[in-house]
Amino acid sequence: MSNTTGAERLRKRAQATALAVILSVAATSSLPSTNEGSKDMQNTGTTSPNASENLTDRQQAIVPIAAFAATGDIANLNTSLDHGLDAGITVTEAKEILVQVYAYAGFPRSLNALAELMKVLDMRKQRGIQDAAGRLPGSPIPTGDALLAAGTANQTRLSGGPVKGALLEFAPAIDVYLKTHLFGDIFERDNLDWQSRELATVSMLSALSGVDSQLQAHMRISMNVGLTANQLRQLGQVLADRVDGNVARRAQEALDRQLAIAPGP
Known part of the structure; x- marks a missing residue:
């Protein structure tokens, strides 16, 4: 019972976080670099504490x-x-x-x-x-389908899971803008x-x-x-x-x- 409850709590928290990120029509940005390892961190979407x-x-x-x-x-x-x-x-x-x-x-x-x-x-x-x-930026920003893929990956890494929901189905254009522009064009700028x-x-x-x-x-x-x-x-x-x-x-x-x-x- 406790394991089920814990899993459900984590699932709800992940959904709430994802929704909050979606509603932020201006999410975050990318990882520049104060050291030579920044580019690798940028590509993985994570940093060490x-x-x-x-x-x-x-x-x-x-x-x-x-x-x-x-x-x-x-x-x-x-x-x-x-x-x-x-x-x-x-x-x-x-x-x-x-x-x-x-x-x-x-x-x-x-x-x-x-x-x-x-x-x-x-x-x-x-x-x-x-x-x-x-x-x-250390490398060219991708375009087209490659930009969408890069933005989707960045968004997923930052939010801790795929970002989905009724809002994105209601207004799919904002989903495209978030993934291709904010999480793609901006997040891919590694400087x-x-x-x-x-x-x-x-x-x-x-x-x-x-x-x-x-x-x-x-x-x-x-x-x-x-x-x-x-x-x-x-x-x-x-x-x-x-x-x-x-x-x-x-x-x-x-x-x-x-x-x-x-x-x-």
Whole structure:
């Protein structure tokens, strides 16, 4: 009886997670690389847990950049971009984070954020700062049927199982867009690692209201790509210190809900 109950509970949790990912018309992104092994991790859709329980300075710097870009707070974004580049975010990585904003907050805020990045880089250049350019994706992005296959595989790996449901049957176009564009075109760009993309996604969703189910789903996905509960709590603290207390509260509540339903050790 206990085994049956446990299996049923796991099945329901997987379905709930899948639905939350589906409803996130802007799911996650991909795995760039801060090391030579990133490409292999990107291809498998997994990462090993960080040896440290703390976010690096670079990872912490992603949090306010993503949050302020998503809310359109350009003044604070300017300061956060300057700090992030000092903390080791490359120009290419900053571009990837701000392009990803469009999936969650729309093209206007993504475009405005990218324009601000251009201004910040110009000001830094005038101060004599030469920022690291970063790298481009390591391989061409597939097209056609190969893109659909790659996107489907990425979506399955991130969510922990195939994503199906009545919503996708009701609106099959969104299923195609999710698999080919978000999980294909974006996830296949391996010049930003999945952990960094998830830190950005959780920060964006925490900064936006009315997306609680998507936020909780991405807390789960963040753990799937190797971020620990302590690191996600630290993300919330960065939001509290550098962004806004209410934004931090949303992140912490989503993490608490996820930990309450997550399987024990």
